[in-house]
Amino acid sequence: MVVHNQLSGNPEPSRADKEVTTKLIEAGNILEINLLDHLIIGNNQHFSFFSHGLIPK
Template structure:
């Protein structure tokens, strides 16, 4: 993250759901909020949070959750 801060580039968050369902859970939404807040304190933007599962992927930004 420090390298991103020096370059002025936003960070992205990606993780998988072993269950296969890429829908964001309440915990995913909450941790994303916490990551965004921490990034603000460090001067790092969060571009998106992508969740990958066997059934596809989801973007918290596309869903208006970021």
């Protein structure tokens, strides 16, 4: 699981957030480690890549 905060306060993922998540999934596949979720925290809210279907089960 990866968690980070957005300095802007907006928890919506940026293009870079999506690209990093894809690379983490690919690296995890090579190492046989599943990425469970990537959470972005901001303004007392969060965005979950898993909940939005952006990380496979």
